[in-house]
Amino acid sequence: MIAIQHEDVDIGALVRNAKENGTGAVVVFDGIVRDDDIRQIELEAYEEVAVPELRKIAREASEKFRLLHVDIVHRIGRLDIGENILVIVVSAGHRKEAYEGSRFIIEAIKAGVPIWKKELTKEGGRWVPGEHPHGSGQPGYHIS
Amino acid sequence: MTATIRFFARFRELLGTDIQAPVEAGATLIGLVRRIAKQNSEGYEAIFDESGNFREFVIIMKNGKRIERGAAGITLVSDNDEIAVFPPVAGG
Numbered sequence: 001m002i003a004i005q006h007e008d009v010d011i012g013a014l015v016r017n018a019k020e021n022g023t024g025a026v027v028v029f030d031g032i033v034r035d036d037d038i039r040q041i042e043l044e045a046y047e048e049v050a051v052p053e054l055r056k057i058a059r060e061a062s063e064k065f066r067l068l069h070v071d072i073v074h075r076i077g078r079l080d081i082g083e084n085i086l087v088i089v090v091s092a093g094h095r096k097e098a099y100e101g102s103r104f105i106i107e108a109i110k111a112g113v114p115i116w117k118k119e120l121t122k123e124g125g126r127w128v129p130g131e132h133p134h135g136s137g138q139p140g141y142h143i144s
Numbered sequence: 145m146t147a148t149i150r151f152f153a154r155f156r157e158l159l160g161t162d163i164q165a166p167v168e169a170g171a172t173l174i175g176l177v178r179r180i181a182k183q184n185s186e187g188y189e190a191i192f193d194e195s196g197n198f199r200e201f202v203i204i205m206k207n208g209k210r211i212e213r214g215a216a217g218i219t220l221v222s223d224n225d226e227i228a229v230f231p232p233v234a235g236g
Contacts, residue, residue: 031236046152046228049208074235086236106236115235116153127154130232
């Protein structure tokens with residue numbers, strides 16, 4: 001499942017579904033709205049570009065780390081503290097590939113997928129600066 | 145001829161998005177975005193430097209494909225093109 005959506009996702013169902021034949025490890029990354037003295041965060045995406053980018057990242061990770069299954073669900077809209085922002089579920093034959101594949105995917109998303117988030121505070125709001133100043137639409141996520 | 149300009153994140157807040165803009169034959173990407181951005185001085189200054197060039201961190205796409213800043217002055221805009229302009233990404 002590769003999706004950008006407003007709705008939350010059932011992580012348990014994703015884990016159950018990730019157990020393909022040959023699975024020896026499932027790794028779940030769950031990015032959560034942290035309480036940084038904010039009220040909510042608001043996420044927006046350039047969906048027509050972001051979804052194909054997520055598919056491309058999933059494909060690359062599967063090939064590079066021999067992953068058996070990949071789910072990436074990135075939420076948009078307004079989210080409260082403690083809510084899921086991004087859920088990545090990967091399965092592989094062994095833990096090493098599963099951990100590394102999961103890490104590759106999150107770093108690639110941060111580097112190049114057109115999604116933005118704004119922290120909503122009592123005073124108003126502030127856009128979260130990107131970690132990769134020139135990143136988007138470029139394959140700049142090839143971590144070693 | 146008409147093109148669509150889509151701004152995202154802070155740029156969207158300042159300039160709006162899904163803007164339908166008439167384009168003449170030979171119109172360049174940078175010329176079109178300058179024209180639209182001039183409707184709000186804060187939005188213009190967020191995107192362009194004092195020389196009228198895209199700021200270094202600004203990301204530009206035409207029909208979903210990245211356009212390098214240096215090519216924005218020679219990239220032509222045609223009917224039904226979609227131009228996207230946005231700040232560095234911050235998902236995850």
